[in-house]
Amino acid sequence: xxxxxxxxxxxxxxxxxxxxxxxxxxxxxxxxxxxxxxxxxxxxxxxxxxxxxxxxxxxxxxxxxxxxxxxxxxxxxxxxxxxxxxxxxxxxxxxxxxxxxxxxxxxxxxxxxxxxxxxxxxxxxxxxxxxxxxxxxxxxxxxxxxxxxxxxxxxxxxxxxxxxxxxxxxxxxxxxxxxxxxxxxxxxxxxxxxxxxxxxxxxxxxxxxxxxxxxxxxxxxxxxxxxxxxxxxxxxxxxxxxxxxxxxxxxxx
Amino acid sequence: xxxxxxxxxxxxxxxxxxxxxxxxxxxxxxxxxxxxxxxxxxxxxxxxxxxxxxxxxxxxxxxxxxxxxxxxxxxxxxxxxxxxxxxxxxxxxxxxxxxxxxxxxxxxxxxxxxxxxxxxxxxxxxxxxxxxxxxxxxxxxxxxxxxxxxxxxxxxxxxxxxxxxxxxxxxxxxxxxxxxxxxxxxxxxxxxxxxxxxxxxxxxxxxxxxxxxxxxxxxxxxxxxxxxxxxxxxxxxxxxxxxxxxxxxxxxxxxxxxxxxxxxxxxxxxxxxxxxxxxxxxxxx
Numbered sequence: 001x002x003x004x005x006x007x008x009x010x011x012x013x014x015x016x017x018x019x020x021x022x023x024x025x026x027x028x029x030x031x032x033x034x035x036x037x038x039x040x041x042x043x044x045x046x047x048x049x050x051x052x053x054x055x056x057x058x059x060x061x062x063x064x065x066x067x068x069x070x071x072x073x074x075x076x077x078x079x080x081x082x083x084x085x086x087x088x089x090x091x092x093x094x095x096x097x098x099x100x101x102x103x104x105x106x107x108x109x110x111x112x113x114x115x116x117x118x119x120x121x122x123x124x125x126x127x128x129x130x131x132x133x134x135x136x137x138x139x140x141x142x143x144x145x146x147x148x149x150x151x152x153x154x155x156x157x158x159x160x161x162x163x164x165x166x167x168x169x170x171x172x173x174x175x176x177x178x179x180x181x182x183x184x185x186x187x188x189x190x191x192x193x194x195x196x197x198x199x200x201x202x203x204x205x206x207x208x209x210x211x212x213x214x215x216x217x218x219x220x221x222x223x224x225x226x227x228x229x230x231x232x233x234x235x236x237x238x239x240x241x242x243x244x245x246x247x248x249x250x251x252x253x
Numbered sequence: 254x255x256x257x258x259x260x261x262x263x264x265x266x267x268x269x270x271x272x273x274x275x276x277x278x279x280x281x282x283x284x285x286x287x288x289x290x291x292x293x294x295x296x297x298x299x300x301x302x303x304x305x306x307x308x309x310x311x312x313x314x315x316x317x318x319x320x321x322x323x324x325x326x327x328x329x330x331x332x333x334x335x336x337x338x339x340x341x342x343x344x345x346x347x348x349x350x351x352x353x354x355x356x357x358x359x360x361x362x363x364x365x366x367x368x369x370x371x372x373x374x375x376x377x378x379x380x381x382x383x384x385x386x387x388x389x390x391x392x393x394x395x396x397x398x399x400x401x402x403x404x405x406x407x408x409x410x411x412x413x414x415x416x417x418x419x420x421x422x423x424x425x426x427x428x429x430x431x432x433x434x435x436x437x438x439x440x441x442x443x444x445x446x447x448x449x450x451x452x453x454x455x456x457x458x459x460x461x462x463x464x465x466x467x468x469x470x471x472x473x474x475x476x477x478x479x480x481x482x483x484x485x486x487x488x489x490x491x492x493x494x495x496x497x498x499x500x501x502x503x504x505x506x507x508x509x510x511x512x513x514x515x516x517x518x519x520x521x522x523x524x525x526x527x528x529x530x531x532x533x534x535x536x537x538x
């Protein structure tokens with residue numbers, strides 16, 4: 001079976017700083033992978049590389065068998081044009097730490113925008129599906145509210161519905177609960193657990209150890225641009241083999 | 254009863270003696286000025302009333318209005334283009350846009366208006382031909398093509414483009430980068446992102462200064478009277494050059510400009526409310 005995400009020796013530098021020093025990671029379809037690690041370890045950068053928000057400098061990265069950001073022809077890699085990259089991104093949903101909802105559109109408008117404009121879904125159908133998605137994240141009664149009228153937790157749930165409206169085969173979460181008040185974290189994690197239970201392939205950068213332990217199929221601990229340790233959550237979180245993993249877990253648990 | 258018994262106390266607000274005195278003095282001065290203005294025999298309210306609704310004055314008002322409208326529409330469209338060029342990754346396009354803005358913002362509008370009025374002195378003929386074939390599609394003397402009105406529209410809209418470009422560029426830059434990323438992650442192309450995500454949000458920042466630009470433009474149209482642009486100012490000038498009633502006719506012009514600007518301000522308020530949707534302060538109704 002084709003891996004949903006396959007990274008081999010992925011490197012990325014910002015100027016003189018090498019942020020990713022050769023990341024290897026494979027995520028199978030239907031799997032939930034959690035990326036843990038201290039800030040500056042490169043986990044968010046790697047996640048952004050997966051849908052080409054950042055361009056990788058070396059190694060190979062593919063999603064569902066297709067190279068991210070490049071097209072292979074013979075023995076050459078051609079960089080994709082912005083328009084072609086946009087087409088590839090349709091299948092990859094992303095949820096951001098700071099929600100990034102469109103403030104000039106209602107919750108419903110946020111969810112229908114991409115299906116209507118990108119996939120050319122008929123407006124009535126997109127609206128119906130959007131209402132179903134909003135209902136699923138528990139916000140059916142907030143459809144006509146603007147983001148500024150919603151709490152952080154509600155905004156993040158709208159953001160999840162917005163990403164799901166494109167029917168992605170892969171969902172990326174970049175610290176989805178880090179900007180939330182503690183009492184609002186649970187409602188977002190519950191929605192994410194629901195997605196995982198439905199078989200959505202997810203890569204989640206998070207500091208929520210409880211979520212990782214309960215939902216993840218594999219946990220990768222990143223530090224200083226490399227994957228230090230990867231495995232099932234009870235192994236990596238319960239019996240870490242590396243000193244660096246242990247030191248990190250001691251601090252956060 | 255747990256409340257303590259306190260004797261009734263009278264609260265005396267601060268007495269703003271200085272404020273009262275200032276108000277009195279300023280009101281007095283204003284009254285004096287108004288009296289001087291209204292009792293002046295040269296103001297001639299009757300003459301003002303006589304000319305206010307004359308056909309050629311109304312024609313001038315109409316010309317001023319559509320000149321403003323056309324210059325603003327062309328100026329805004331060109332401004333969007335220039336702003337996008339200035340933010341482009343292509344250094345040549347960036348340079349062209351920068352130079353255009355540099356020239357048109359760096360020279361007086363009056364100079365530009367006269368320059369376009371005398372364009373024929375620089376390029377006597379305007380010719381459009383297919384290269385290397387000798388086929389001429391269009392060939393006319395410049396003075397026939399670029400009439401006073403055309404020169405006025407050209408000068409005003411090219412000048413406006415330069416200013417609008419800077420306002421629009423500022424608006425685009427004010428939109429949070431996370432918005433572009435979110436749109437990209439949804440598979441939206443750069444053009445679609447600009448049109449549906451960035452510009453609608455930039456509008457909120459762009460509209461107040463563009464309202465100012467429109468008001469400034471309405472008044473700047475008066476400058477085209479120098480090349481006989483047929484606007485309101487040209488109309489009143491041609492009257493007072495004949496009958497020497499300079500002040501009453503300037504008052505006629507001032508009344509019209511003031512009325513039009515008031516209308517524009519009301520329009521601006523409505524548009525601002527429309528694009529403020531979704532933004533808590535003053536936005537959501």
